[in-house]
Amino acid sequence: MGRDETMKISKVLIIGVVLAIVAYFVMNGMKSSSGPDGAKHGWFSKLDANGDGKLSPDELKAIDTNGDGKISADEAKAYGIPEGHFNKLDVNGDGYITQEEMKTYGG
Numbered sequence: 001m002g003r004d005e006t007m008k009i010s011k012v013l014i015i016g017v018v019l020a021i022v023a024y025f026v027m028n029g030m031k032s033s034s035g036p037d038g039a040k041h042g043w044f045s046k047l048d049a050n051g052d053g054k055l056s057p058d059e060l061k062a063i064d065t066n067g068d069g070k071i072s073a074d075e076a077k078a079y080g081i082p083e084g085h086f087n088k089l090d091v092n093g094d095g096y097i098t099q100e101e102m103k104t105y106g107g
């Protein structure tokens, strides 16, 4: 196998990977602009940076402005989460959304 051939194959691979990445972002962009008819809401897609439908601790940090590891009603409001969603997410009703509680919503 010649050197040129190897180069050609890796070029095709790179193009394939780039196309897959572009397609992934295009699809995600369409999802978040399609409005509230999906199961997930706008703030959720905004928060779910990698688009896997779940919120990781890192993603939750975007709302947790005081860094105590849980989301208070004020932090949720500041991020644009409607009060009704907050109450639904706060499963045990202690006034905070923990990562566990977010999991039950996302998963």
Ligand SMILES: [Ca+2]
Residues within 6 Å of the ligand: 064, 065, 066, 067, 068, 069, 070, 071, 072, 075
């Ligand atoms: Ca907090």
Ligand SMILES: [Ca+2]
Residues within 6 Å of the ligand: 089, 090, 091, 092, 093, 094, 095, 096, 097, 098, 101
């Ligand atoms: Ca709670």
